[in-house]
Amino acid sequence: xxxxxxxxxxxxxxxxxxxxxxxxxxxxxxxxxxxxxxxxxxxxxxxxxxxxxxxxxxxxxxxxxxxxxxxxxxxxxxxxxxxxxxxxxxxx
Amino acid sequence: xxxxxxxxxxxxxxxxxxxxxxxxxxxxxxxxxxxxxxxxxxxxxxxxxxxxxxxxxxxxxxxxxxxxxxxxxxxxxxxxxxxxxxxxxxxxxxxxxxxxxxxxxxxxxxxxxxxxxxxxxxxxxxxxxxxxxxxxxxxxxxxxxxxxxxxxxxxxxxxxxxxxxxxxxxxxxxxxxxxxxxxxxxxxxxxxxxxxxxxxxxxxxxxxxxxxxxxxxxxxxxxxxxxxxxxxxxxxxxxxxxxxxxxxxxxxxxxxxxxxxxxxxxxxxxxxxxxxxxxxxxxxxxxxxxxxxxxxxxxxxxxxxxxxxxxxxxxxxxxxxxxxxxxxxxxxxxxxxxxxxxxxxxxxxxxxxxxxxxxxxxxxxxxxxxxxxxxxxxxxxxxxxxxxxxx
Numbered sequence: 001x002x003x004x005x006x007x008x009x010x011x012x013x014x015x016x017x018x019x020x021x022x023x024x025x026x027x028x029x030x031x032x033x034x035x036x037x038x039x040x041x042x043x044x045x046x047x048x049x050x051x052x053x054x055x056x057x058x059x060x061x062x063x064x065x066x067x068x069x070x071x072x073x074x075x076x077x078x079x080x081x082x083x084x085x086x087x088x089x090x091x092x
Numbered sequence: 093x094x095x096x097x098x099x100x101x102x103x104x105x106x107x108x109x110x111x112x113x114x115x116x117x118x119x120x121x122x123x124x125x126x127x128x129x130x131x132x133x134x135x136x137x138x139x140x141x142x143x144x145x146x147x148x149x150x151x152x153x154x155x156x157x158x159x160x161x162x163x164x165x166x167x168x169x170x171x172x173x174x175x176x177x178x179x180x181x182x183x184x185x186x187x188x189x190x191x192x193x194x195x196x197x198x199x200x201x202x203x204x205x206x207x208x209x210x211x212x213x214x215x216x217x218x219x220x221x222x223x224x225x226x227x228x229x230x231x232x233x234x235x236x237x238x239x240x241x242x243x244x245x246x247x248x249x250x251x252x253x254x255x256x257x258x259x260x261x262x263x264x265x266x267x268x269x270x271x272x273x274x275x276x277x278x279x280x281x282x283x284x285x286x287x288x289x290x291x292x293x294x295x296x297x298x299x300x301x302x303x304x305x306x307x308x309x310x311x312x313x314x315x316x317x318x319x320x321x322x323x324x325x326x327x328x329x330x331x332x333x334x335x336x337x338x339x340x341x342x343x344x345x346x347x348x349x350x351x352x353x354x355x356x357x358x359x360x361x362x363x364x365x366x367x368x369x370x371x372x373x374x375x376x377x378x379x380x381x382x383x384x385x386x387x388x389x390x391x392x393x394x395x396x397x398x399x400x401x402x403x404x405x406x407x408x409x410x411x412x413x414x415x416x417x418x419x420x421x422x423x424x425x426x427x428x429x430x431x432x433x434x435x436x437x438x439x440x441x442x443x444x445x446x447x448x449x450x451x452x453x454x455x456x457x458x459x460x461x462x463x464x465x466x467x468x469x470x471x472x473x474x475x476x477x478x479x480x481x482x483x
Contacts, residue, residue, distance in 0.1 A: 042164055046149065050203065
């Protein structure tokens with residue numbers, strides 16, 4: 001199972017995910033986001049735009065490495081991988 | 093129902109209600125989030141807020157209990173697969189003798205900003221967006237779809253919902269985008285109260301466009317408008333409409349604040365007449381609000397020129413005409429007359445049943461109960477105000 005860590009910001013919009021151990025079946029970053037959508041309908045459109053591209057100021061890390069395919073999120077996730085999803089800090 | 097003022101700000105949605113002692117604002121939702129527009133569907137009472145989350149994109153939010161609780165709308169605004177728009181930008185080019193190139197390209201359209209919402213009969217809901225989309229619902233907002241005849245309009249650049257169009261557009265951009273692109277935006281939607289299939293929209297930067305058949309065909313309605321800043325002032329396209337507002341009781345009367353002045357039509361936008369009166373301080377600005385009954389009556393909040401975009405001479409006034417723009421009265425009672433640098437955005441002025449309300453980028457909210465004759469500062473320290481509607 002892939003363990004997913006979300007920025008606290010997303011809990012403001014999806015409180016049902018707060019405090020949960022998030023573990024999903026996924027082999028790519030795109031599948032991680034789709035699995036989250038099943039748990040919290042609507043979250044896909046927060047993380048990605050309507051073309052499925054990672055939003056400009058959002059990042060996904062797979063085992064501490066930033067994803068490379070921001071357009072399709074085809075980056076592979078190991079079966080026991082850890083995925084972090086968070087927003088970029090935009091200055092200030 | 094007692095009048096409510098709905099206020100969208102850079103940091104949340106405020107509801108302003110009249111209680112003993114005056115109008116009182118309170119934060120009712122979206123704390124910390126940009127709210128471009130808040131409005132009530134007059135047919136259902138549902139409140140709609142158009143959010144710009146920044147990192148997380150633009151979202152539609154709804155409330156069915158008068159603002160007590162909010163939830164993301166079940167149908168969000170999304171551009172369909174294949175939708176593209178024509179972008180124009182300058183880029184670094186070492187091979188050019190000038191060091192830069194100018195590029196016109198077609199780009200996939202994704203939602204950058206929700207800018208305005210309007211309501212028609214029989215469950216119709218319309219949302220204007222950047223880049224330049226008119227989304228429509230015929231089921232009260234349960235589903236939305238992009239109006240393709242407008243998206244693929246000849247003026248826009250041809251087939252941009254599947255193809256690459258003709259790489260030439262007469263629609264230019266607005267810096268109001270939240271996505272960084274200089275792309276066009278739809279900021280005004282006026283559904284004719286006599287006929288739900290008759291709609292006029294305002295586009296920055298293209299002009300006023302009309303459909304009489306429910307959105308199947310669209311036609312420019314820019315006759316009489318002039319672009320003083322342009323080498324071709326009377327061109328059919330390219331007009332920088334800042335806002336339009338239609339008189340509900342006399343719908344052939346339509347008011348427009350434009351980058352190039354104030355325009356008025358009393359023939360349903362078939363033709364426009366410039367009614368700027370610079371000597372009375374009436375020329376540049378963003379918002380306009382038409383009276384609900386008398387088509388000759390309208391309010392503006394003028395600003396100082398497009399170069400400055402500030403209150404004129406540091407003093408704030410609302411301008412009201414009661415004769416179709418022949419003369420304007422400056423309404424200053426209760427408004428700051430020195431060291432005022434308030435700017436009023438295009439959706440931040442409204443009137444209804446004698447109440448006139450406007451909000452400013454400096455977080456001031458002013459309300460008059462007597463058509464603007466005297467204003468009261470209801471709040472001084474709100475976040476920058478993006479929209480003011482009375483419902």
